[in-house]
Amino acid sequence: MPIVHRFDPPERFVTGTVGEPGARTFFLQARTGVRVTSVSLEKQQVAALAERVDELLDEVMTTSTSQVVPAVAPLGLEDSAPLEQPIEEEFRAGTMTLSWDPNDERVVIEVFPFSEVAAITPDEADEEVEEPEPEEVFLVRITPAAARSFVQRAEQVLEAGRPTCPFCGEPIDPEGHLCVRANGFRRRDPQAP
Secondary structure, X not given: XXXXXXXXXXXXXXXXXXXXXXXXXXXXXXEEOOEEEEXXXXXXXHHHHHHHHHHHHHHHHOOOOOOOOOOOOOHHHOOOOOOOOOOOEEEEEEEEEEEEEOOOOEEEEEEEEOOOOOOOOHHHOOOOOOOOOOOEEEXXXXXXXXXXXXXXXXXXXXXXXXXXXXXXXXXXXXXXXEOHHHOOOEEOOOOOO
């Protein structure tokens, strides 16, 4: 049986980072009382999860629910506090699932550890591959309002990184970057002195 880090509901569920822009480590973190669980993940996984949570809530808004699903994050639920310290990574995120529980009207997020065995190559895409049973699961069940708040913070965390080049869309380091659209000329951050 896998170890289940279950928060139903958590007092706090956020994404955050450690490190400087360009070298940040992203985390999902849930807390209830003194119990804190932190799972590291990639920036793209944070972006995908936030986008899918937002889309899921938009879909639920069109169905009949007894609970009001807010269109945006409620004012009283914004969370800009840093991650809980110390940060002790339980595991690195691999597969994530997202669903809506219509019985108690909650967003359900499950995060499973990254596994080399579960990764498949394009050659194996048509083959039936048996995924190994995960050793751990990070399970969070949150209200629609808390989910909108999670999305709002995730978007702020993602935007807090390096600025993007207006020409090629790649991140600009403090030293600048070689822009493919400028034929190899080094472009600098437009806001840098």
